[in-house]
Amino acid sequence: MSSVAVIGDIDTVSGFRLGGVKEAVVVKTADEAIVAFDKFLDEEISIIIITQLMANEIRNHINRKIGSSVLPMIIEIP
Template identity: 40%
Template structure:
């Protein structure tokens, strides 16, 4: 069985850009559409990696977290859209600092 990427995006520009790279997907608006697309992608056994734009992910964060904790496929990655990353740009550094207990930037 061939495993593929799939995109859930809140905007057409990101969907078109990734489509040019061969990633199929859907554009959603609002929580209901986002949740429906997410659940459909989870049921599709050919989807191995699910990409979801940051704003779309914000609509269903609890469901995404629950799926990640389950350890089941597909792997879910939140990605920035055409406007770039809106969240904390240093979240990885801060996470490592918390885990290791050592401040990395001073």
């Protein structure tokens, strides 16, 4: 694990891409967010940044997949 990934709306993802984050996915629905989240788990990303709005929509999925694990670190941004 050694990377950072972003899941969110176009504005959020664009900002992080400008900052140098290469692993980023624009999502509009909870289903798209789940697919992106699982993809980053499979790639062993160490930090997943996700917009708070989208994290709230897939909260149960995140908790089921991560549980009490320390990594990846999930950072929710407003």
